[in-house]
Amino acid sequence: MPMLAMAAMAGAMLMSKFSQNRCLISLVLTLISCSAQPEGGAGGACKLSCSGSRIGGAEFKIVALQQAVTLACVGDFSTKSEVALGSPITVRYKIYQDVVPTFSSPAAAAGGATTGPANTNPSTIPAAGIGFEPVIYGSMALDKTVADFKGSDGNVNPAKYGGIVTPPSEWCSDSCGVMTFEVWPNCVKGGQKVTTSVLSGSVSQPESTEVTLSNSQ
DSSP states (O other): OOHHHHHHHHHHHHHHHHHHHHHHHHHHHHHHHHHHSOOSSTTSOOOOOOTTOBOOOTTOEEEESOSEEEEEOOOOOSSOSEEEOSSOEEEEEEEEEEEOOOOOOHHHHTTSOOOOOSOOSOEEEEOOSBBOEEEEESOBOGGGSOGGGOOTTSOOOTTTTTTBOSOGGGOBOOTTSEEEEEEOBEEETTOEEEEEEEEOTTOOSOOOEEEEEEOOO
């Protein structure tokens, strides 16, 4: 082969290799830049999209991110025994699944004897887009209830949705597996406790958050 042709072929191979490496470097930089971007919202808050939400299965667990809250409750009880709290309370739960990673040993890959997984500690995998229903026990401010559950006369079922101020369109876990909603309880003369929780499909025994509203009246 003439020297000129060999030089041209070598140059083409070098340019092809350089082009492949450049594409690979570009892909890596793109992935890095994507993973470094916040998911949206102030401080990179997790995304919430309930349009395609699904119910939870028995393999999921739900924990309360704050199991107990105590607030001082101030109100004018001269004419009534209950008055609405000054602002709503935000409660959060996390839904996740424990997964134990398994790895194939070199011996098993070669057809030899299998060995147990190298790591038996479960990894916590958050579950996004899981729909839920809030559950509340306690005296709630019915007039603060989200409009979806207010009847034509302004009444709601106090044992069901009274005092929930988050619309049903937001009743699902965000991309970090966090379920968030707001409740608006009453200040009761002498104090009261409000218990909140969530239900989702066949998830068993979700944790609850107990809110203690204390006052000196």
